[in-house]
Amino acid sequence: MKLDGKTALVTGGRGGIGRAIVSRFVKEGATVYAADLTPQGSLAEHDEDGSRFVKLDVTQESEVIDAMNRVKAEQGRLNILVNAAGIEIEKTIEDTTLDEWNQSFAVNATGTFLTSKYALPLLREAARSGTSASLINFGSYDGFIADPGLAAYCATKGAVHALTRAMACDHGPEGIRVNAICPGYIDTPMLQSFFNGGGSGGDGGTIETLQKAVRDVHPMRIYGTPEDIANLVNWLASDEARYASGQLWVLDGGLSAQVQQMKL
């Protein structure tokens, strides 16, 4: 098992992608804290997955401090921090209210900042004691190229990309690796809400034809699963990735490798 003896904390740990990461980390032998607003997260139901639930709103500094204090008291160190908590406002900037803008940055950018800030002493402790320390942020392919009507989201993910490189630069000398995963279309509650909310069904079609159309734009003709993301997160968290740092890892079924697909 790749993560034997390691301690991990995953924010958004009961959401679509976070849940898959938590479950994979547990399977790989780690002690895992699943941090989320509620035990259910964005999913209707939650199976017992062997993780320890931490109630955490990543935008609240005091809650972040409490969460890290608990990890410190119980484990003394943290090997892996995954910042998977995120929200998405589906609007252009003209339609986005200041509150929505601030909320987007509070969760996606400030949340990543706060959890990283207060996890660093614990990650440093892990690095000092000879086990590895890996911090994994969630960027997005939308941090590189824009989806229509997702302006604030795109901007927060661009911020996470830059923060990832900055943290890798600052904390590499302390033995802490920092990377970001940039998912494309992954089958999560967030994606389904995107389809249901903004989706017109394209050309007057249904939600099914819309989903098929989206899949067909991908060279792999599928969109990803949370488990696909967990596979890469697991590698980045493990000691196999000891030389991987400061990078933005796009995992999107080849979507962004191509020029727009003209109907020729």
Next chain:
Amino acid sequence: MRLAGKRAFVTGGRQGIGRGIVDAFVTEGAQVMTCGRGARPADLPKAVGWFELDVSRDADVQRVCRVIGPVDTLVNNAGVQVEKTVVDSTDADWDLVMGVNARGVFNVCRAFIPQMTPVGSIINIGSISGKVADPSMALYNASKAFVHGLTRSIAVDHGPRIRCNAICPGWIETGMLEAGFDLAQDPEAARADAIARHATRRFGSPADVASMAVWLASDEAGFATGQLFTIDGGMTAASPLNPGLF
């Protein structure tokens, strides 16, 4: 006139983007020479020098370079495309595409750089296809990525004597683009769909690319080197998903 007193050599100036650059350079006061395979085009302005040249042939490139002498601006625009996947591509396709698009840029740069007037400006025509893949254009895409890499190398190795940048055009209205639409099942619908994928809601013109080339050739661009400048009407800034879906 932003290029007054400058001597420029533009490869592939017969038509399309190359011709647009030749015309723009002439308008801005440069002394322009261009080349292509075959005889001088009848409508080329008299003041523009013409050389019959296949840039993939190094001995010919060196001969033309000796005749032309020092230049201030070099534009590597000559290019060909073969629309095939890797598996379908033949050795002849490789020799043609890599010969002109990759070896040709190398030949011309190697010959001209030693005799360029400092600070010289080299402008290579790369492509958005060198960054993201156009389907069934494997060798073309790869050849343009070569151009991007060579652009950075020349900028690093030959600064401060030479600035070297690449322009990466997107869909530009040329004969090549029209021919593509003619092959579509419904050419009009294909055209409308493609235009909808551009934030500018139009394709580019050779003049759009030429205006960036003029800037890069001018002294206003004195601090610009080693970069890839995309001119594509915003197409590659957007996700490849069909904008009509949402």
